[in-house]
Amino acid sequence: MSMRTEKIAKAPQKLESAPDKQGSLKQNGLSIIKFCLHTHGTTGSYFLKDHMLLFVKSGIYTVRFGDHKYTVRSNEMVFLHKSIRIDYEKSGEPGSEFKLDYIMFFLNENMLEEFVQFSGYKPIYRVNEPVSVSIITVDEFTRAYIESLKPYLESPDEVKDGLVRLKFMELLYHLADSNNHFLLELLQPGRDKNSSISKIMEDNITNPVSISDLAYLSGRSLSTFKRDFQAIYHTSPLKWIRNRRLDQAKKLLLETTLSVTEICFSTGFENVAHFSKVFKLQFGLPPSEFRLQSHPREESIKWNM
Template identity: 35%
Template structure:
């Protein structure tokens, strides 16, 4: 659950704490803070199950938006960019707490191959699209993990594998809706390159991350991209940003610096130089011509 890119968090946060447990290629993350809210963006390199234990979280995935409240959970698929707003529980001194479990296709396949057939008891509570209520067993399960975070150095990989197996049992028996979503992870998904680059070309995102978001290796991404656009990804992104910059300069009163940073450029002087090379005039020429 590596956060490849994370927007700086809100200055209103009083304190934040993040602990992790790792085994093999998997991890379990516990994140908590005492304050008003946190905002940011994360790109999912692995599938992950998110459990909100205190407070609530607003997640934006493209055009979809989910509200995940206390003792609710959702599945975040890999190769997805997620905007988040975490809100502390004002009735509990602004406390927020979540746990996030990385999930792989191999983990699901191994679980299904080595366990008896699970007979679900049905979904616990009302289902909203993408959001599921945690069963009492899952609430107890997450509570049982807190002691592991207090002494992560003394935890063995075998213990964590058993805990992951326990979690999958709880999902299969008491939260059939989310368990069925997990089963679908075994089907590989490749996203359209056009959709990915149009959505993220203004972000400070690496080519490797764009490839991951599209469900491709870096070499496959570059090859497929060139077949579509007849140019390399880096050149296309630069052209797209500079065309958008001129459009914003001509149609808005936003400061040049704000336009520069909003389009993923990190240095104003660099932006001004390549803008003039591309358009033949400095950015201020288009601003003063309004």
């Protein structure tokens, strides 16, 4: 088995069709997905629309966000805040035929608000920014909870929607008991309301997001987001983000040796043919010809070596 690289995926939507998925539970924006694979190393990126908790039963899951690296090993859990892009590396333990076994929990703001109301838990308001990634303590009660999910994941069609919500509620109770500071950060209300449109756009230029996703991340309805965006930029969100991606692709073609395919995916485009078409419309040449014309001498030297 060799290192395998996967292109950026929107989570949890794209994970439902993942080849290493073993089972899942879904209900009104809540998802629990179990994975198991054998790998020496698989790398890729996720854009997280919702909050994610990732529990590693066996193996190693490494998360990179910004300049920080977080390593999650067997019987450990990591929390990843919504609206961020992370890079990951998945690898199994040598003694178990490089087996990696893990579960992802995706939860939205509605679930958190319901938990606060039901439990009576009182978060403390703080002015500091919420953490984006943090390692969470997993005690024996949380490990027992993880094991209790096995029959539900094996027979998801027999599980009622209300029970899925109860299992999420149970998880949050366990985490509240053993990780008070984590929940204080997670449950701070109102931090996403009417977020800066300019910051949302800059943070998501190369992420696989739709206009509806951007509106959601800004805390606005789709119509309000489009209206506010037009007032700021005097163009549509679709045109703005496409042009920024094309400018970034042009820069990478001029300054790096990345292939056209790598540049396509790294700048947020999901189809090489479409990327080449819109690039030609913007700059007059397809990406490969644009690079060749920009560096004719270097190309001549390469072919003569």
